[in-house]
Amino acid sequence: MNSKSIQQILLGCGALLWTQFALAVPVSEAENNSATTLTSMAQSWMTSADEFDNESLTKVYTDINHTIYANKIVTKVTKAWYYPTKALVQESGYETLNYNQLSETVTDLQAFSVTAEGRITRVTAENIKEIEDDRYNIFTDGKRKVISFPGLQEKGMTVLSYTVTHDRTKGIEDWSRTHFPQQFSPVREYRLTVRAKDGAYFDYNVFNDVLTCDRDEQTLLCSGTELAALKSSENVNWLDHIGQVFVTTTPDWNGLITRVNKGFEQALASQSSVAETLDMLLTADMSVKQKISAIHEFTARDIRYVSMSDNGHAIVPHAVDDTIYNRYGDCKDKTVVLVAMLNEIGVPAYPVLVSTDRESLAPVALPGMSYFDHAVACFELIGNDYCLDATDAYSDWRYVSDWIQGHVSLPLKQAAAPVPALLPQSTHRWLVNQITDIHYTPGGGQTEQQTVTFSNEYASSMRSNLASKNSEEQNKWLTSVYEDVVATGVSPTFEVEGIDAIGNPLIVKSNTEYEPYFDVAEEFVLTEYDAWVRYELGLMKLSEAPFGYGFPGLNIDSTYNLFLPPGWKVRSQPAALKLTTRFGELTRKVRLVKPNHIEVTTTLDMPQTRLPKDEVDEFNDVIDVFVEESSIYFNGVVE
Numbered sequence: 001m002n003s004k005s006i007q008q009i010l011l012g013c014g015a016l017l018w019t020q021f022a023l024a025v026p027v028s029e030a031e032n033n034s035a036t037t038l039t040s041m042a043q044s045w046m047t048s049a050d051e052f053d054n055e056s057l058t059k060v061y062t063d064i065n066h067t068i069y070a071n072k073i074v075t076k077v078t079k080a081w082y083y084p085t086k087a088l089v090q091e092s093g094y095e096t097l098n099y100n101q102l103s104e105t106v107t108d109l110q111a112f113s114v115t116a117e118g119r120i121t122r123v124t125a126e127n128i129k130e131i132e133d134d135r136y137n138i139f140t141d142g143k144r145k146v147i148s149f150p151g152l153q154e155k156g157m158t159v160l161s162y163t164v165t166h167d168r169t170k171g172i173e174d175w176s177r178t179h180f181p182q183q184f185s186p187v188r189e190y191r192l193t194v195r196a197k198d199g200a201y202f203d204y205n206v207f208n209d210v211l212t213c214d215r216d217e218q219t220l221l222c223s224g225t226e227l228a229a230l231k232s233s234e235n236v237n238w239l240d241h242i243g244q245v246f247v248t249t250t251p252d253w254n255g256l257i258t259r260v261n262k263g264f265e266q267a268l269a270s271q272s273s274v275a276e277t278l279d280m281l282l283t284a285d286m287s288v289k290q291k292i293s294a295i296h297e298f299t300a301r302d303i304r305y306v307s308m309s310d311n312g313h314a315i316v317p318h319a320v321d322d323t324i325y326n327r328y329g330d331c332k333d334k335t336v337v338l339v340a341m342l343n344e345i346g347v348p349a350y351p352v353l354v355s356t357d358r359e360s361l362a363p364v365a366l367p368g369m370s371y372f373d374h375a376v377a378c379f380e381l382i383g384n385d386y387c388l389d390a391t392d393a394y395s396d397w398r399y400v401s402d403w404i405q406g407h408v409s410l411p412l413k414q415a416a417a418p419v420p421a422l423l424p425q426s427t428h429r430w431l432v433n434q435i436t437d438i439h440y441t442p443g444g445g446q447t448e449q450q451t452v453t454f455s456n457e458y459a460s461s462m463r464s465n466l467a468s469k470n471s472e473e474q475n476k477w478l479t480s481v482y483e484d485v486v487a488t489g490v491s492p493t494f495e496v497e498g499i500d501a502i503g504n505p506l507i508v509k510s511n512t513e514y515e516p517y518f519d520v521a522e523e524f525v526l527t528e529y530d531a532w533v534r535y536e537l538g539l540m541k542l543s544e545a546p547f548g549y550g551f552p553g554l555n556i557d558s559t560y561n562l563f564l565p566p567g568w569k570v571r572s573q574p575a576a577l578k579l580t581t582r583f584g585e586l587t588r589k590v591r592l593v594k595p596n597h598i599e600v601t602t603t604l605d606m607p608q609t610r611l612p613k614d615e616v617d618e619f620n621d622v623i624d625v626f627v628e629e630s631s632i633y634f635n636g637v638v639e
Contacts, residue, residue, distance in 0.1 A: 208243025
């Protein structure tokens, strides 16, 4: 992913990071003066182009100015990018703006490109494409204006300036913004100004060490120059670590909760179809847990995901009756149906907002809706907390969906001092049980029957990969998995159980024949690799983790039954072992069931944990040792 696209993702995430983009006509005298000023600024920047990085996209200038009034917020934005190469022009010669037509308007738009020779080409309506901004599971929805800059060439620059006015009287959401001064490209100059007028309130949180910020009673000014580019890295949730300045107009979390709850209460006011629907789903002999399972499966699988968040429904769910009737909705629509149905059976459920890009509470210090972009339904049952994601059609209700475990959340219920919290995490997110029967043939080959049982989150992951495939496609995909885990050059056959039952494990059975691959002599020495232990450990080893790593937890129970032909005699069995570390344990038990039957049982238990970055190397060393000890050695003779 190129630097510009990563930057756009960072600026586009969150529930309410909206701007509206439209050409302003006719052009006023003030706009003409503004265009002249921008042109002069661009020409000035171009005179310094030889100082810019000649290989990297460079953000030359960013100026963001918020003026907060009692009934509106006026934001003026100017930014410029420098493109040193043809490749970067191809990859990044555009800007993307998300917008909300309900509450925002734009004026004073200026956008153009500048060549190295100083030729200016201005953006017109023909250079702007409007597209839907729909992402599955996320209730951030609207439209995007994609601006393709005409005339842009290598060693050229783009400039964009506009004013957006947010009407605070429209919608129930608060106004908040998260600004990211650093990018995955160098930033030459960055300025952020926030002013309060007419006694309006705002607060801010600086979560970075790259800007200098000063505030008096009515104004915040943050600035920085020559900001180093971030280095792209795996295993990083950048919104937890990247420098940021958060600005909000909401004084407290309860105020935010009250406003957002108005939308959910509005949706819950129309739920006459709930009782009738439950009559079709439930029977009198069902336990409470069985009823919860049936309700969750209905909302997750019978109500399909369709985002309909325009016309005031960005954070306001549609009426429960409408969603049940239409059989579609987004995460908040499906969540409010869950809440209504669970409450109807006596389970006191409530909606919870989720930030799908954040796993750290540290930057989430002040109240704001813009952190959150997803919703689930949570409740307590017999002392345990549960959170149901109705957009996940493959996970059982008893655990939080894998993709949001440990993420920042905000329960939409009043409390003495409400604050965001992290969603629960499973002790072992990946649970595997595998039994492999290997029958060696007299000629030195083998037949293998393997049964692999995936449970909980792992079952969900496998189910989601298989559910939409036909039998031929399933076989092809399972063959590729088998080749990754066990061996290549063979043609296994498969049988799958539990694809449609989201409350059950998913079981994959395979049969494989191997041609002779060793000579039968007076003595044989054989090695079997504990395939799933070896494979999963290989996935867990970290190539880099500059901010530490949230290890999801892994538990594998593995049994190998090794059957030898008549006349073969075991001289040396595989070694039993018990390796205990602070990250987990690998144990192996060996039993000679019969003279020609060895049973090898291995258990790998590594619980979920948060690894500080200074423990990653030690963690990798443990993985290496466990991988090495996953091999099963034994020898014998053919009598």
